[in-house]
Amino acid sequence: MKKIIIAFSAGFLLLGSLAFAPNNYFEISKNLDIFVTLYKELNTYYVDVLKPEKLMQSGITEMLQSLDPYTDFIPEEDMEDYRMQTTGKYGGIGAIIGTRDEWVIISDPYEGFPAAKAGLRAGDKVIEVAGKSTKKYRTDEVSALLKGKPGTEVIVKIMRPTVSGVEQEMTLKLIREEIKIKNVPYYGMFENNIGYIRLSNFTDRAGAEVKAALQLLEQKNKLKGIVLDLRGNPGGLLNEAINVANVFVDKNLEIVSTRGKTSDWNKPFYSTNDIVDGKTPVVVLADGGSASASEIVAGSLQDFDRAVIIGQKTFGKGLVQSTRALPYGAKLKITTAKYYIPSGRCIQAINYAEKNEDGSVKKIPDSLKVAFKTVKSGRVVYDGGGIDPDIAIEPEKLSALTFSLLSKNLIFDYATVYRVKNPQIGNAKNFVLSDVDYNDFVQWLSKKEYDYTTRSEKTLEAVKAAAEKDNYFEQIKPEYEALKKGLMHDKQNDLMKEKEQIKSLLEEEIASRYYYNTGRIEASLKSDREIKKAIEVLSDESQVKTILAKKQ
Secondary structure, three states, rough: HHHHHHHHHHHHHHHHHOOOOOOHHHHHHHHHHHHHHHHHHHHHHOOOOOOOOHHHHHHHHHHHHOOOOOEEEEOOOHHHHHHHHHHHEEEEOOOOEEEEEEEEEEEOOOOHHHHHHOOOOOOEEEEEEEEEOOOOOOHHHHHHHOOOOOOOOOEEEEEEOOOOOOOOEEEEEEOOOOHHHHHHHHEEEEHHHHEEEEOOOEEOOHHHHHHHHHHHHHOOOOOOOEEOOOOOOOOOOOOHHHHHHHOOOOOEEEEEEEEEEEEHHOOOOOOOOOOOOOOOOOEEOOOOOOOOHHHHHHHHHHHHHOOEEEEEEOOOOOOOEEEEOHHOOOOOEEEEEEEEEOOOHHHHHHOOOOOOOOOOEEOHHHHOOEEEEEOOOOEEEEEEOOOOEEEEEEOOOOOHHHHHHHHOOOOHHHHHHHHHOOOOOOOOHOOOHHHHHHHHHHHOOOOOOOOOOOHHHHHHHHHHHHHHOOOOHHHEEEHHHHHHHHOOHHHHHHHHHOOHHHHHHHHHHHHHHHHOOOOOHHHHHHOOOOHHHHHHOOOOHHHHHHOOOOOO
């Protein structure tokens, strides 16, 4: 308690040395005085003994939640996880874990790291780590047990399904390593000499990894086009966004600038390296999961008329975060500025400074968006809502059945069964689930519990609710019951109707069991509509020129 009061008192005394507007100075001083006094009164007179850390963190959390979702308090005990997010490095076994019933399971081991080397597979149930039972443990608790100093040993006990259906207990010894998650998990070639680079993160060396992948592709092939896939990439380090863009645009160009409340954050950021490839046509794939650093790359390449953007509108995060040191090893991750790409636009989609009365936020309306022009061709582009693709493709929508199978982890679980029954498959690029195997999946599902509601059923229920509200339901009840009976879905028929969508997801999950994330990506590309469109565009140079030419 004493430390906390001292910390707040010190903060109060330091206010005099900071530059605040006079009205802000009084308000801040007054409210800090109230806060410290309130806490002292609570600690002295509250009926139960207080837990200072828990109470303070509740107050901090609520205060920061009133701002934006990116401003966050990071206590000392969470610093290792935060460093991992920015560097992509940590000491451990190299596996993503999840939960199933009362146990933690291996969801995705990283190729080439201790978990994979020791033979751990996706679907393995972790029942013991370092002699401790993990039953009812949360994933973060098991993760803490698995992480540790590189070179140290950890014993893991697992249960694995067998062909007979009886689980087999196995004990494995793993030597922890420094795990460095790749920013570029995959690159390769498509037809017509089209190169492909998947960029999943913007941690340290993202630009160097994209550069290396492109150079290796160019050494072995005469590239006609390049596909840079940023779909689902949530962003990361600002300097790495600049480095990635710099691979495709010249040195000494302003890639992005930031503007904040203080002059320290009003500054431009330039490309500083020699360009790797400024001539080969580029397509950038983006979607609603492409955010922040991904939008800097996609937006700057669009603004310089260097790339055609294909896919869906990006997320719309135009805010910059930095960290500030706090006492006792903690940090504050705080939004300090907005970023602006070469055309002058900011793509931030939500104005967190102006919230509704209920605390909710809304996106900037189209009527308030401002038109800008690209640097080279003068094409019209807009701010305030993410990066609009040059070629928009509607995302594939999952059927209610497919969504149910995914949410119940039934596609994941069948891949585990398939891996047990089939020691090997062909290469992931050409792997196709046979009709016999799909029928086996259908038969396996017949013993599983899952349910779903079709769009037609949802619409019918909405009609019922409206009729009941207007007191008309009894009049239409016979027709309602007849429609409901007719719409009752037959699971077997629906599994055949949605076969192609479900089969595609099964192929990706199964391929990952043999070839890890590389296999998952390779299996997904063959039925990818955005990839097919990118190949079509890059195979015809005139299409690229037409799209990037000035629009009248």
